Amino acid sequence: MQFIQEWDKTFPRSDKVDHQKVAFENRYGITLAADLYLPKARGNQKLAALAVSGPFGAVKEQSSGLYAQTMAEHGYVTLAFDPSYTGESGGEPRKTASPDINTEDFSAAVDYLGRHAAVDRNRIGIVGICGFAGMALNAAAADKRIRAVATTSMYDMSRVMARGYYDGFTAEQRAQMLEKLSQQRWADAEGEAPALAGGLPETLDGVDDPVTRMYFDYYKTPRGFHERSVNxxxxxxxxxxLSFMNMPLLTYIAEISPRPILLIAGDNAHSRYFSEDAHEAAADPKELMIIKDANHVDLYDRMDKIPFTRISEFFNEHLK
Structure with a gap:
């Protein structure tokens, strides 16, 4: 794979960590592209490691890379990866998501980290942001090598796609959506490539929806725009x-126990209820941390809002 080698992140490069582009395959044979961050002051002792991905529709040059670089500054070997079919990772057709394959992407990242010379494979955790928080929890439930999992601004993508925000879809609305998506398959099969949804608007003229405006402020402005980001x-x-609507991601969240979960959400986040409900469904040990005066997107990149010290303490406690 031909990687972009120059620094093209949406955040400044740290002089406290070493960085390199790496690649690895998941169980489906898809090659994933990732950024590996290692603390410069790491000595010869093997370190705990973290795999990071999200938000849903983002790339490793955005929020997940910021998390990975910052956690490397805290002493962890970290890996921020592009999910299958997106960014610099492989997979065709492009810009497609899958609850199964994207869950597998986390386990493939654990495969990579556990074979790295600097990593203690018995001390690996994962971090999921936004929609990839749900995939991270799903991966942790099945993959017992994952010793701890933290999420921020969590979305359960299977729930929101199947039921709408706040579970607002009626049975008729769900049936109508499935009918529309089913018919779209004919168009995709007869065309050269699957149709794309179109993403966020190019301007906020006439847009009153606060959630759309919030996402625009990150993905469509210099703050977070990246040319390889779906969003x-x-x-x-x-x-x-289609693949999310019949496959609930968090069915087995209680089986993460006795390994710990840290769920972090903004108090003003429209998505806060996903973290609260996941916390209720999970078994101990678990922790729900609500960040004052923070919305959903604030936890993507606002260094004064993201509780990196607590995240580091959490993994330091549980990746012993």
Whole structure:
């Protein structure tokens, strides 16, 4: 794979960590591209490691890379990866999401980290942001090598696609959506490539919805725009919801126990209820941390809002 080698992140490069582009395959044979961050002051002792991904529709040059670099400054070996079918990772057709394959992407990252010379494979955790928080919890439930999991601004993508925000879809609305997506398959099969949803608007003229405006402020402005990000550009394949609508991601969240979960959400986040409900469904040990005066997107990149010290303490306690 031909990687972009120059620094093209949405955040400044740290002089406290070493960085390199790496690649590895998941169980489906898809090559994933990732940024590996290692503390410069690491000595010869093997370190705890973290795999990071999200938000849903973002790339490793955005929020997940910021998390990975910052956690490397805290002493962890970290890996921020592009999920299958997105960014610099492989997989065709492009800009497609899958609850199964994207869950597998986390386990493939654990495969990579556990074979790295600087990593203690018995001390690996994962961090999921936004929609990839749900995939991270799903991965931790199945993959017992994952010793601890933290999420921020969590979305359960299977729930929101199947039921709408706040579970607002009626049975008729769900049936109508499935009918529309099913018909779209004919168009995709007869075309050259799957149709794309179109993504966020190019301007906020006439847009009153606060959630759209919030996402625009990150993905469509210099704050977080990246040319390889699905959310910054064309949006996902129209039919992406199909694979999520019948496959609940958090069915086995209680089976993460006795390994710990840290769920972090903003008090003003429209998505806060996903973290609260996941916390209720999970078994101990678990922790729900609500960040004052923070919305959903604040926990993507606002260094004064993201509780990196607590995240580091959490993994330091549980990745012994």
């Amino acid at each position: 910054s550009t064309t949006g996902w394949a129209v039919t992406s919801p």
